[in-house]
Amino acid sequence: MLLSQTIEHSSNVKNTYMKPRIVAFIPAHNEEKSIRDCLAGIGDQKLPEGVELDVFVIADNCSDNTAEKALDAGAEFNLNLYVLKTKNNKQRKVGALNHAWKNIYGDHLDIYFEDLTPYQKIYKQSIKAILGMDADSRLAPKALMYMWEGLMSARNIGGVMAKYTMRMPKKKSTLSKDDVHYEEKLASGEYGGFLARWWTHQQKQDMASWLLDLQYNGGSTYVLGGQATLFRPEALQNIVDENKLDGPWQDESDVEDMLLTWQLQKSNWKTLISPKARCFVDSMRSYHTFRQQRNKWQSGTVGLLTSKDIGVKTKHLGKIWRSQLKSMMNLLIRVLFLLLLVVSIATDQFQWSWIWLTPIVVASILNTILAIKTPMNRPIDVLLAALLISPEIYLWVNLVTFVHVWLDRFSATKKDGWANQYKAEAGITRSKIVHLLLILTIITMSVVFLCIYYQDFLTSSTMQMATQPYLIMGWTVLTYITVFATLQMVYQIWTLRANYSA
Incomplete structure (x- = not known):
């Protein structure tokens, strides 16, 4: 060894x-x-x-x-x-x-x-x-x-x-x-x-x-x-x-x-x-x-969380599962909101309610407090947090990872996370973010074009009557989920009053 x-070595170990x-x-x-x-x-x-x-x-x-x-x-x-x-x-x-x-x-x-x-x-x-x-x-x-x-x-x-x-x-x-x-x-x-x-x-x-x-x-x-x-x-x-x-x-x-x-x-x-x-x-x-x-x-x-082979669990299991469910809820809120918003505007049935500012204001307060409590923060970081620009971008990146990982979980091929991280840090692999943004831009432009091109059909009374029940149901579900998410943020703000430092 x-x-x-x-x-x-000592010659007289017992007395050492x-x-x-x-x-x-x-x-x-x-x-x-x-x-x-x-x-x-x-x-x-x-x-x-x-x-x-x-x-x-x-x-x-x-x-x-x-x-x-x-x-x-x-x-x-x-x-x-x-x-x-x-x-x-x-x-x-x-x-x-x-x-x-x-x-x-x-x-x-x-x-x-x-x-x-x-x-x-x-x-x-x-x-x-x-x-x-x-x-x-x-x-x-x-x-x-x-x-x-x-x-x-x-x-x-x-x-x-x-x-x-x-x-x-x-x-x-x-x-x-x-x-x-x-x-x-x-x-x-x-x-x-x-x-x-x-x-x-x-x-x-x-x-x-x-x-x-x-x-x-x-x-x-x-x-x-x-x-x-x-x-x-x-x-x-x-x-x-x-x-x-x-x-x-x-x-x-x-x-x-x-x-x-x-x-x-x-x-x-x-x-x-x-x-x-x-x-x-x-x-x-x-x-x-x-x-x-x-x-x-x-x-x-x-x-x-899901492996039966490892055979070890933590007393924090509930907390970790709640974190996973929170990510799922954040994803559902955003996807459902975008879908309902597009359909509502395309069919000329969108109605703005000031109550929707509530979760936005609560999220702004929460992220502002977190930015201030973050060690060695900068004024620009606090400002971007208050405007929800940084938190929303960061959240979307993590949601993409969340979806990617859970889809991979059901894949037959196991990926080497360490190797992928090493390759990324060494510059061996490159990001596909440009391709993703390009695809999203093309999809957005296509949706806008189709909505304008078929405007008369989409805003007709027949289409409005056909989509209205689904929109009512969708907005109702989204409201309940958003209320729950807002209460979670209020609770987190309450916990941040404690005199702990990060």
């Missing part, structure tokens, strides 16, 4: 004292550009008194200088850092995390498996917490201390997650094209245009809404995000033993962090978010990368 090679420690697992696949910043955040952390920190960077199938950059950063920030390397790891992030786990706890699938040495046993016993982090994340100062305090507040707490905030890219317009490092800075990912910054804020606001809801309902979470979570080793070992695994993380789902969380809850471990710890994470800065990431998340969630 690498651990036995990197740590000096080893301080309690936290170990960090950071899987990194070709992350030479981001690993230094991640490790800089760890170097900023204040440790609990008498506790040491060891950092394990897992250079996973890397073809760049991730390992070398990590070692340089470890020396720069005075970290106890070790680099583990994987080759031909087909389980990607899951395989990398389990590789680090086996390095300390042993690999029972190794045909040459040997029991841990006495020193390794002492080292394993000294580990009081395991920090799982992504290589493109950065902990805010004191975040590790806050998560530690949460984890140590009770023995039955299996994991504590930091609150995530997407990092806003700097304005691309601030870069001078005469700068000799212009291309290099642009490629670094630190800068973005209006759309990249807009996408980032929408994801920040979405995350803020989720975090505020979790805190209002007690702080328990159904997913301990892989970007920054502090685990109790005893809880992870419990998962390994109960499920006869070779490591805590599994690749049976595209959302391995959610599956692990559900398994912890099944074994009666609490899974919480920290009210104070914050972690800054990268956002998806284009429509295509965002869609692929959300496809993976939504597909993994739906898979866990």
Whole structure:
């Protein structure tokens, strides 16, 4: 084992004292550009008194200088850092995390498996917490201390997650094209245009809404995000033993962090978010990368909800199903409204009622509050939220993902969400948003043309009498659904009065 090679053995193990420690697992696949910043955040952390920190960077199938950059950063920030390397790891992030786990706890699938040495046993016993982090994340100062305090507040707490905030890219317009490092800075990912910054804020606001809801309902979470979570080793070992695994993380789902969380809850471990710890994470800065990431998340969630093979459920099952039904309701409201509106106008039966402003006003208030409560918001974000421009566009994108994933669920072909996301981020695949907008434009223009061309027929008394019962029924159904959705928004506004921060 690498651990036995990197740590000096003691000749008198029984009398050896080893301080309690936290170990960090950071899987990194070709992350030479981001690993230094991640490790800089760890170097900023204040440790609990008498506790040491060891950092394990897992250079996973890397073809760049991730390992070398990590070692340089470890020396720069005075970290106890070790680099583990994987080759031909087909389980990607899951395989990398389990590789680090086996390095300390042993690999029972190794045909040459040997029991841990006495020193390794002492080292394993000294580990009081395991920090799982992504290589493109950065902990805010004191975040590790806050998560530690949460984890140590009770023995039955299996994991504590930091609150995530997407990092806003700097304005691309601030870069001078005469700068000799212009291309290099642009490629670094630190800068973005209006759309990249807009996408980032929408994801920040979405995350803020989720975090505020979790805190209002007690702080328990159904997913301990892989970007920054502090685990109790005893809880992870419990998962390994109960499920006869070779490591805590599994690749049976595209959302391995959610599956692990559900398994912890099944074994009666609490899974919480920290009210104070914050972690800054990268956002998806284009429509295509965002869609692929959300496809993976939504597909993994739906898979866990509907799969009979995995055999593990969460106490938050009702909340997750309600979220799915809410998406269905939002889709139904919009599709039904557009259909009824077109038919009503085409047949000259549309009648405006001021009561329809009620859900719009409520939605505007809700999204304005969320925009204000989103960390590091900008005035333009609050304005666009109040006008419902940003929320509506963002919602439609998520509704497209919702429909796509549920249709795929009944498909015989299983898609690799991780692979699709990697390809999107690497620029290997391209978005079809232009084609979709073109098709929608053609359909809209065709409908308008047909309505004008057949206006006399559509507005005739015969057509009006034929469509009127269906329109009355449709508007009635839409009214009831909209009232229910409005009451949900009112309730969410009520919960936001609580003094919680996102």
